[in-house]
Amino acid sequence: MTxxxxxxxxxxxxxxxxxxxxxxxxxxxxxxxxxxxxDQTKLVTATSELARNTLVYGGGGEALVALLDKxxxxxxxxxxxxxxxxxPDLDLALTDGWTSGGGxxxxxxxxxxxxxxxxxxxxxxxxxxxxxxxxxx
Amino acid sequence: xxxxxxxxxxxxxxxSIQVDLQDDIALALQDDLSQRIVDTGAKGVxxxxxxxxxxxxxxxxxxxxxxxxxxxxxxETVVVGMQPAVAITLVELGLTLSGVRxxxxxDRGLAILAGRESGxxxxxxxxxxxxx
Ligand SMILES: Nc1ncnc2c1ncn2[C@@H]1O[C@H](COP(=O)(O)OP(=O)(O)OP(=O)(O)O)[C@@H](O)[C@H]1O
Ligand SMILES: [Mg+2]
Numbered sequence: 325m326t327x328x329x330x331x332x333x334x335x336x337x338x339x340x341x342x343x344x345x346x347x348x349x350x351x352x353x354x355x356x357x358x359x360x361x362x363d364q365t366k367l368v369t370a371t372s373e374l375a376r377n378t379l380v381y382g383g384g385g386e387a388l389v390a391l392l393d394k395x396x397x398x399x400x401x402x403x404x405x406x407x408x409x410x411x412p413d414l415d416l417a418l419t420d421g422w423t424s425g426g427g428x429x430x431x432x433x434x435x436x437x438x439x440x441x442x443x444x445x446x447x448x449x450x451x452x453x454x455x456x457x458x459x460x461x
Numbered sequence: 462x463x464x465x466x467x468x469x470x471x472x473x474x475x476x477s478i479q480v481d482l483q484d485d486i487a488l489a490l491q492d493d494l495s496q497r498i499v500d501t502g503a504k505g506v507x508x509x510x511x512x513x514x515x516x517x518x519x520x521x522x523x524x525x526x527x528x529x530x531x532x533x534x535x536x537e538t539v540v541v542g543m544q545p546a547v548a549i550t551l552v553e554l555g556l557t558l559s560g561v562r563x564x565x566x567x568d569r570g571l572a573i574l575a576g577r578e579s580g581x582x583x584x585x586x587x588x589x590x591x592x593x
Contacts, residue, residue, distance in 0.1 A: 340484045348481065351514070365515055365546040369554060372517040376484070420555050430518045434554035 373431035382406025407451035505574035511542025
């Protein structure tokens with residue numbers, strides 16, 4: 325059973341500086357939850373990718389960061405949400421190297437590999453929500 | 462917006478990234494470096510990323526593009542000081558930094574640029590020296 329141990333903190337994602345701020349908040353929480361340096365780095369990198377997508381493709385939005393606890397094991401959950409155009413073909417978007425812009429097409433697929441849980445909810449009339457969780461090992 | 466300073470040592474441009482690199486600052490650095498290569502006729506660019514806590518697809522692309530542009534401008538780019546946790550994450554993310562030379566530290570990077578050592582060039586299908 326999973327229960328949130330902190331109220332999620334909400335961060336605006338509306339500019340490049342906000343992406344840095346969300347990264348730093350997630351880093352601080354991962355340090356606090358005693359994640360290994362490699363796991364901190366993986367989670368912060370995934371955060372950076374998804375926050376940038378929220379900004380660039382979603383037209384901005386927000387990130388919600390919470391500390392979880394599963395039978396004494398800490399985890400970090402992050403929601404990214406925007407009310408942008410949505411992702412028309414999610415399978416395609418999750419393919420390594422596929423980009424609709426000038427990116428490397430590694431953000432979504434790479435972020436998925438870097439975390440333990442990864443869910444996307446997207447539709448043209450709803451925008452995009454991505455949820456990730458990483459548990460302390 | 463801050464800018465990342467570019468130092469010149471002989472015919473090498475040295476950049477030491479000390480901040481949590483914001484996207485627009487990374488892009489400005491890419492432009493500044495190309496301009497400085499042209500202005501100074503530098504033959505090498507050394508990018509020290511030992512203070513960088515993550516390299517994501519954006520910074521990775523900036524590094525690859527800088528290496529490609531400097532090559533066209535007849536200069537070589539070497540990236541030094543990548544932290545092990547960053548390297549591990551980079552591989553899992555799927556970034557190959559193809560065509561980018563890397564070295565462990567600034568001294569070795571400078572040695573590569575001085576032509577005294579050969580560096581590792583990350584390139585697919587080109588690493589079969591080991592199985593002799
Ligand atoms: N929040 C979003 N809203 C709308 N479209 C999105 C969103 N996130 C991703 N996409 C779409 O999915 C594609 C793949 O995203 P991904 O992050 O994998 O690659 P990228 O951003 O194009 O390049 P990079 O490797 O630099 O991240 C994007 O090109 C974009 O078309
Ligand atoms: Mg992306």
